[in-house]
Amino acid sequence: MSLDRMIERIAKMQNPTVAGLDPKLSYIPGYIREKAAKQWGEHTLEAAAAAILEYNKGLIDALSPIVPAVKPQAAYYEMYGWQGVKTLAETIAYARSKGMFVITDGKRNDIGTTMEAYAAAHVGTTDVEGEAVQAFGGDALTVNGYLGSDGIVPMLKVCREQDKGMFVLVKTSNPSSGELQDQILENGKTVYATMGQWCEAWGKELPGKYGYSGVGAVVGATYPAQLGELRRALPSTFFLVPGYGAQGGGAKDVAEAFDSNGLGAIVNASRSILCAWHKTGAAEEDFAKAAAEEAVRMREDILSHIGQIRL
């Protein structure tokens, strides 16, 4: 149930990582941008969206045999208008057609019927004149719990019906995450620890076969002590771990997020994979090959700290 398909792919591929697809037009090889500009006009959102889709497909082709999941970040698609959002939908469909698990990183949050609409949009289906139609069709969605359980319960319902999952922001990787998240509440626990406990409780509604529920938590690699503390406190909550690489988290740091079977977390890298060819000096036509090589390096780096992954 829920995140089980992701967990099975992680174990099968012996790779607890997810490739963030956060494309900016300026990251993309010139030959792809020029082709799109010729077709759609140089300064158009259509051209940007077309170039990003081609880039993403190249990355997915190269990464899908190695990496179990992708995490498109909605912001980078919205920034290119509805045209970019169309590319988001097409990217999700393409990744799923290659067997990848898709985590849509939208950090969505609202209440009641509005949260139901987000759930329908991203992991469910929408009623259109009596027929259930898929809008974006991701496998899991990141969500923000500031509004309390009214913002999560509608997701639980859709995830249960559709066998999908979610990741709730708990302790984020950014420097200012502590402003609110590290504050101590009346229960003597921090905001992030409390949010984590809620994930554990919400997760009881979405039990999984491997001991982890469909309600995961986002916990940054940049706070290894908190990662370890949360891993021990939240035995049924799977972690999505951003902040490896560019933001400063190393493999030793992220190792804290895993249990003794090498399960319990999936570590994200975005720019280091997306833009690997910038760094290696590879020919731009080899962007996908460079991404795959970086993905293999990252897997080896993390596995060297956690050992074999056992279901």
Next chain:
Amino acid sequence: MSLDRMIERIAKMQNPTVAGLDPKLSYIPGYIREKAAKQWGEHTLEAAAAAILEYNKGLIDALSPIVPAVKPQAAYYEMYGWQGVKTLAETIAYARSKGMFVITDGKRNDIGTTMEAYAAAHVGTTDVEGEAVQAFGGDALTVNGYLGSDGIVPMLKVCREQDKGMFVLVKTSNPSSGELQDQILENGKTVYATMGQWCEAWGKELPGKYGYSGVGAVVGATYPAQLGELRRALPSTFFLVPGYGAQGGGAKDVAEAFDSNGLGAIVNASRSILCAWHKTGAAEEDFAKAAAEEAVRMREDILSHIGQIRL
């Protein structure tokens, strides 16, 4: 600056309300849905998106002489896929062409360059091969501050450059908002009061001509005591007040959100306006007229408690 254009329209129209555009296909008159289905196919997202756009345009035509602002809720457009998101962009453009102030209700949140991407998407411009292109073009965006100032500072920058504004979730209208927001922090204040103070501080970066900054706060009509407490504590923070009507907040409750000049808040109503024709039993062709009548009723109701609005 920032929210000033909204404040000027509120004063000019003597109407401190905003119409939420949260359309579900099932709310829309049959003749509009049938026309769209004929053109695009009955069970298609294209037909849903086309029907919603026509409905929204009818509402905007009727409401723009009466109501200063609209607040499209992103979830209801995303639920109809990229086709729905295209309707969101077209709805924003149409409302702005009629002079309305547009608050995009997306409750977006992220950090650093990702939050910059959301800011570019919704209230700024996106660089496409050296040219600044507008993606959605709203006037203000609702945001969620769980990630701390790293999630707000990128918005401040774009809002300053583009003369736009934001509303940060402070005390939301839903029953479970207190689970996190009412908890007392180490400073002896609640989470919501602390978030409110941060709005006041962030707002110093976006000062406005009428005493209110470009950083507003979302505070629900369903918690009138907190509304009044926050109004007194946050003299420079303009409030976006959901929860009037359907959620149970009355005009007397929302009156707490206003200062002695009748300024300081804009009150949202969505379904009561959108679906007014369901309630009055009007002919479906008169949906926009019924919406306008309900908007006038709501304005009179609120003005009767706050008196004249003076700049």
